[in-house]
Structure formats: C-alpha cells, structure tokens
Amino acid sequence: MITSRTAKECGTADFGWLQARYTFSFGHYFDPKLMGYASLRVLNQEVLAPGASFQPRTYPRVDVLNLVLQGSAEYRDSEGNCVRVEAGEAALLSTQANVSYSELNTRANQPLTRMQLWLDACPEHENPLTQKMTLPDAKHFLLASPDGENGSLQLRQNVWIHHLDLKPGEQISLPIRGPRAYLQSIHGQVDALGAVSHESQKLACGDGAFIHQENNLTVSASTPLRALLIDMPV
Template structure:
C-alpha cells in the first residue's frame, strides 16, 4: 500500500526568520496520529533567513541528518566542535547526552534551505559523532545505512536512506528491507508503484507511507530529487 501525504496536509510555520513544513508533530504543530513513523521521528523542510540561527539545544538520543539544498551552514556543539556543510552535502550528527547543538546560516544574503531527519538511535550502537557526505550527480545514492556501506553515512539504527536524482522519464527500482518505508519528494513530480498496487503520483513536497511492499518503482515525470527512507523495524 502507498498512502500519500501531500505538502498541503503537513504542518506549516512562518516565524519570519524561519519557514518550515513538518511531516510529523513538531514544535507548535501537533497531531497525535503523526508522532513519527517507526524510528523516523522528524522529517522537516526548513528555510532559515540570511544570518539566522538555531540557538543551542539538547536533543533526545537521535541521529540528525541534514541534507543541504541551498546555502551554507555551520554546526557547533557545546564542546566546541564545529563543521560546515553547503548545498550538495549531507551532514549526520550523532547527538550525545548532555551536549547541546546550534546551527547558523553563514550567509548574510542567501537563505539556508535543508531537509532534516531525526532517527531514533540504538543505545548499544556507536558511530562517529559528525559525518559529512558530498552527493554526486547520479540517479541513485545510498545516503545512509546501518554499516556505512558504499561510502554512506553510518546510522545507529536499522535504516537505509536512498537519495534519488532523476531526469524526466528516468526510472529507478529499489528493493525494500522490510514492511515499512517513507518516500519524500524534495522537488519534481513522479509516480511510485509497488509490486501489488496501482501507482500514486507525488509532486514537490509530497510524501507517502509505504506498507508491505518488497520493491518500489519510481518514474520521474519532471526532473526529480527525492528520499526513500527504508524502515524495516
């Protein structure tokens, strides 16, 4: 089953310095039926105004994946560690108990646009506290995985995150490891087809819950960027 959740159905925020779209309950947006999906706790698209920042805060035990779509950001923890990431890069922060983290848009003229995911971290797993990956212009990239295969970011959870970058008319078929996944359009329009159900059409900002599908076929109608988050547990 493929159950669509359109961009218009998501939570919205506009604080001037921050504009955001929330897939699941976050901040002021609360829906008791949408508290996350399996180990995926947060899936936000956020735009920070030039020079804006998130002040230091402490997070639950999660891996935070930031996919930078526009601009450049600096991340800092309370131990003084810093890293910068820019458009075309993905950054993974393995949050630690007792540490706080801040985020700064480094440009005084350009907004910072990014996707942010939080994934519950298994306490018995460990990975590098900060990891960064530059995305190459190819149709499919394994962005993150439990064991860091194919040069992917390593997660503290049984989750596989795929990044798709397709031209109009291109097709990508992906095998899923378990009964659940979440599909998110960053931009572009495409059809998603499972093995046993009719296709669904998604466009910019739309998402879809994937249930009980072993394989998924993505057919781009326009130039497309999308994430497929494979959540077997």
C-alpha cells in the first residue's frame, strides 16, 4: 500500500530567521496520528536565514542526518566536536545523553537549506560521534546504512536510506527489505509504483509517501527529480 502525504498537509513554521516544513509532529506542530513512522522520528526541511543558528540543545537517543541542499552549516557539540557541511554534502550526528548540539548557518549573505532526519538508535550500538560524506554524482547511491556499506554513513539502526537523482523519463526499481518505507521528493515530480499492490501514487515537489508491505518500488521521474527512499525493517 502507498499513501501520499503532500507538502500542503505538513506542518509549517515561519519565525523569520527560520522557515520549516514538518512531516511529523515537531516543536509547536502536533498531530497525535503522526508521531513518526517506524524508526523515523523526524523528517524536516528547514531554511535558516543568513547567520542564523540553533542554540545548543539536547536530543533523545537518535541519529541526526543533515543533508545540505544550499549554503553551508556548522555543527558543534559540547564535547568540542565540530563538522562543517557544504551544499552537496551530508553529516550524521550520533547523539549522546547529556551532550548538547548547536547548528549555525556560516554564510552571512546566503540562506541555509537542508533536510533533517532523526532515526531511533539502538541502545547497544555506538558509532563515531560525527560522520560526513560528499554526495556522488549518481542516479542512485546508498546514503546511509547499518554497516556503512559502499562508503555510506553508518547508522545505529537497521535502516537503509537511498538517494535518487533522476532525469525526466528515467526510472529505477529498488527492493524494500522491511514492511515499511518512506519516499520523500526533495524536488521534482515522481510516480511511485508498488510491486505487490500495483498501486501508484504521483508525488509533486516536497510530497512524501508511506509505503507498507511492498517488496519493491519503481520510481519514475516526470521532471528532474531528487528524492530519498528510507527503508525501515523496524
């Protein structure tokens, strides 16, 4: 089954220095039916004004994946770790108890646009506190996985995150390991077809789709498309 969640249905925020769209309950936006999906707790797209920052804050035990779409971000923690991430790069923070984290738009004249995901972390797994990768120029690559296969970022959870970059008319079929997955259009229009249900959903820019009990998904781009497929066996 494939069920769409359009960008217009998502929660929003506009604080001047921050503009945001929330797929799931976050901050002031609360929907008891949308507290996350399997181990995916947060899926936000946010724009920080030039020079703006999030002050230090603590997190639950999650892996925080930041995908920078425009600009430059700096992430610091109270232990002295720091990582700078430019457009076309991604960073993964393995949050720890009693450690606070901050985020800064390092550009004084350009907004910072990024996607942020929170994924529940297994209590018995530990990874490097910060990881970073440059996104390859590829139709499809593995952005994050439990064991860091093919140079992907390593998660503390059985989740596989696929990054798709398709031209108009291109399509790709991907196996889905678990009973649930989530497809997110970062930009572009896409048709998503499930192999079991044979259901198809059309997604526009910023739309997402809950995928349930499908063992394969065919993604077809009708415009230039950039998307994430988050495969969640748990």
